Amino acid sequence: MKLQKFFKLAIFALALMAFGAACVKEGPPGKNGTDGANGATGAAGKDANETCKMCHTPAKVDIIAVQFQYSKHETGEAAISESGNAGCSPCHTQGGFQDVVARKVPSTFTVGSNGKFANDYACDVTKAYGELLCRTCHSSIHETYTSTDLPKLTTTAPVSLTFLGGKKSVNLTQDSGNSNLCIKCHQPRPFTFNNTKNAAYTGDVLNYAGLAAKPTDVFFDGTSAATIAQAQIIPGYRTHTHYGTVGAIVSGTCGIEFTGPMAYAQAVHVTKASCPDCHMASMVGGTGGHSFNAKGNFAGCNISGCHTGVDATSAKYWVNPRAAIKGLLEQLAAKLKYNGVEFMNRNTDATTNLWAGITTNNYDGYMNVYDPATNPTGQAMNPIQFQNPSPAASWTPEQKAYNLTLQVLKMTNAQFGAMINFQLCLREYSLGIHNLDYTKALLTNSLAIIP
Numbered sequence: 311m312k313l314q315k316f317f318k319l320a321i322f323a324l325a326l327m328a329f330g331a332a333c334v335k336e337g338p339p340g341k342n343g344t345d346g347a348n349g350a351t352g353a354a355g356k357d358a359n360e361t362c363k364m365c366h367t368p369a370k371v372d373i374i375a376v377q378f379q380y381s382k383h384e385t386g387e388a389a390i391s392e393s394g395n396a397g398c399s400p401c402h403t404q405g406g407f408q409d410v411v412a413r414k415v416p417s418t419f420t421v422g423s424n425g426k427f428a429n430d431y432a433c434d435v436t437k438a439y440g441e442l443l444c445r446t447c448h449s450s451i452h453e454t455y456t457s458t459d460l461p462k463l464t465t466t467a468p469v470s471l472t473f474l475g476g477k478k479s480v481n482l483t484q485d486s487g488n489s490n491l492c493i494k495c496h497q498p499r500p501f502t503f504n505n506t507k508n509a510a511y512t513g514d515v516l517n518y519a520g521l522a523a524k525p526t527d528v529f530f531d532g533t534s535a536a537t538i539a540q541a542q543i544i545p546g547y548r549t550h551t552h553y554g555t556v557g558a559i560v561s562g563t564c565g566i567e568f569t570g571p572m573a574y575a576q577a578v579h580v581t582k583a584s585c586p587d588c589h590m591a592s593m594v595g596g597t598g599g600h601s602f603n604a605k606g607n608f609a610g611c612n613i614s615g616c617h618t619g620v621d622a623t624s625a626k627y628w629v630n631p632r633a634a635i636k637g638l639l640e641q642l643a644a645k646l647k648y649n650g651v652e653f654m655n656r657n658t659d660a661t662t663n664l665w666a667g668i669t670t671n672n673y674d675g676y677m678n679v680y681d682p683a684t685n686p687t688g689q690a691m692n693p694i695q696f697q698n699p700s701p702a703a704s705w706t707p708e709q710k711a712y713n714l715t716l717q718v719l720k721m722t723n724a725q726f727g728a729m730i731n732f733q734l735c736l737r738e739y740s741l742g743i744h745n746l747d748y749t750k751a752l753l754t755n756s757l758a759i760i761p
């Protein structure tokens with residue numbers, strides 16, 4: 311072929327290719343090349359699709375993820391607001407929870423270099439994030455991609471109670487210890503010595519048994535700077551057990567056990583029922599299953615070996631016991647007073663009061679102490695409040711002056727202990743269903759001990 315002709319053909323060929331590309335027109339394919347040599351045989355792999363389908367089916371993970379849309383673990387906002395806080399995150403974030411479980415962080419209090427006690431129950435701050443999703447409770451998901459990953463739980467070990475500074479552990483062994491998983495987070499938080507004006511300030515956990523042993527001793531006297539300086543704890547609006555008191559009541563622990571007319575006993579639920587038994591029963595609307603919500607769901611009561619036919623109209627198992635506990639809570643709140651002012655705060659707003667409607671006066675378990683910053687609506691909702699013994703420097707002169715017009719706060723050991731029992735029994739939500747015997751004894755003996 312002459313060189314000139316070759317170039318002409320080549321240009322024509324290029325033009326054809328460009329034209330072909332533009333028109334998406336291709337020539338016929340060439341012949342197949344000869345086969346290459348076979349490669350080495352690979353190691354036998356798992357059938358990925360098959361292991362995925364063990365879990366990723368509409369009947370398993372998919373439907374559970376839908377049920378979980380109704381769980382406050384997913385819908386609640388505390389995981390966002392408490393992220394990055396080493397003390398709050400063990401219960402409020404996935405990473406924080408997994409960290410305290412993996413490192414077996416104890417809930418003891420130990421003395422630091424400043425000579426003061428501090429709570430050891432804290433997570434690594436760099437891991438303190440993540441909403442409470444599937445992996446919070448099932449930390450092995452996607453670890454081996456085999457059936458051992460689910461429903462394996464992150465922990466079912468006995469729980470060292472932070473309220474008691476780790477001096478006691480609870481272990482509910484029924485249902486493979488599943489309740490221990492829930493109690494690890496759903497437990498009250500400790501009352502600690504917070505009075506830095508007291509020369510003997512330690513930061514340690516309150517000696518709860520001391521309240522029951524010496525009920526008539528003065529716990530707090532806000533009359534003067536000198537009497538305030540003697541207190542171990544300066545009460546304020548947020549002097550409380552925190553929110554998760556269910557774990558304490560379900561395990562029959564943490565109450566201030568005053569000697570009184572009723573013996574302390576535990577209901578059958580403490581040893582026979584588990585949190586999942588009642589809270590993860592068959593779905594009814596947005597309750598049961600992985601919604602964890604027990605409200606109005608009686609499927610968990612009526613499982614084999616437990617009850618039959620229990621519902622919201624059952625006098626013996628629902629209406630009467632709950633009415634009795636509601637009555638005791640209301641009597642106790644009415645008696646928890648100093649100079650006519652109630653210690654317990656009222657809050658009619660159901661968005662900020664998780665216990666709205668449980669008592670007629672809508673107590674929320676906080677203290678009825680004036681605080682323009684943390685309790686701005688208290689003035690409107692309570693007939694009269696207590697003077698705040700520790701007003702903040704940031705308050706306006708008007709707020710400080712108003713505070714001084716209010717009733718001075720004074721409490722005995724009996725009143726403080728009875729208040730803790732009120733908080734534990736109000737905030738367990740179920741009006742005694744969790745542990746009727748223990749709740750009834752705590753409230754009855756609290757009523758008897760305060761004048």
Ligand code: HEC
Pocket residue numbers: 358359361362363364365366371375443444451452455456457458459460
């Ligand atoms: C032991 C059960 C189990 C097996 C086996 C399993 N998964 Fe998952 N997977 C889960 C669970 C539970 C979730 C979280 C579901 C949710 O949040 O909605 C998840 C979530 C996912 C997600 C969403 C992203 C994430 O990590 O949250 C993907 C993608 C996924 N899986 C892929 C796979 C693939 C691919 C396989 C197979 C190779 C597989 N999974 C095997 C249980 C399993």
Ligand code: HEC
Pocket residue numbers: 382383385386387388389400401402403407442446447491492493494495496585586589602603604664
């Ligand atoms: C990692 C800690 C943690 C574990 C484990 C845990 N929870 Fe929770 N749970 C929470 C927190 C925190 C909330 C509130 C979330 C919010 O408001 O943002 C909550 C909310 C709930 C609620 C809704 C309460 C309401 O105010 O309506 C129920 C019911 C509940 N949990 C039951 C359970 C049960 C049952 C288990 C055990 C199977 C369990 N939880 C395990 C931390 C935990």
Ligand code: HEC
Pocket residue numbers: 386388392395397398399400401402472494495496497498499552553554664
């Ligand atoms: C020992 C576990 C634990 C620790 C530590 C803890 N919480 Fe909680 N907290 C809970 C549980 C459980 C609930 C939910 C109780 C419920 O709704 O039944 C809760 C509820 C709350 C709520 C109410 C959320 C709502 O639904 O309205 C707030 C706010 C909150 N916690 C803030 C904090 C802060 C701030 C800290 C740290 C100073 C903290 N928590 C530490 C267990 C804990």
Ligand code: HEC
Pocket residue numbers: 370371372374375376378383442443444445446447448460461463486488491586600
């Ligand atoms: C608050 C803790 C908690 C969270 C969060 C949680 N689970 Fe569970 N899950 C449990 C408990 C408790 C069981 C019961 C375990 C048993 O029976 O041994 C369980 C059981 C299961 C089972 C086996 C039982 C069944 O019904 O098939 C699967 C699958 C499962 N969970 C998937 C999930 C998925 C998917 C998510 C997230 C969408 C999730 N879980 C979130 C606590 C939790």
Ligand code: HEC
Pocket residue numbers: 489492493496556557560579583584585586587588589602603604605606607610738739740743744
């Ligand atoms: C014997 C059954 C039973 C057991 C066991 C049980 N609960 Fe409940 N729980 C209830 C009932 C009933 C209510 C109140 C429901 C209502 O208000 O209608 C309730 C209410 C709650 C609430 C308030 C939100 C809701 O769902 O109403 C939380 C949070 C809670 N329980 C957590 C737990 C935890 C955590 C455990 C285990 C430590 C547990 N419960 C064990 C029956 C039970």
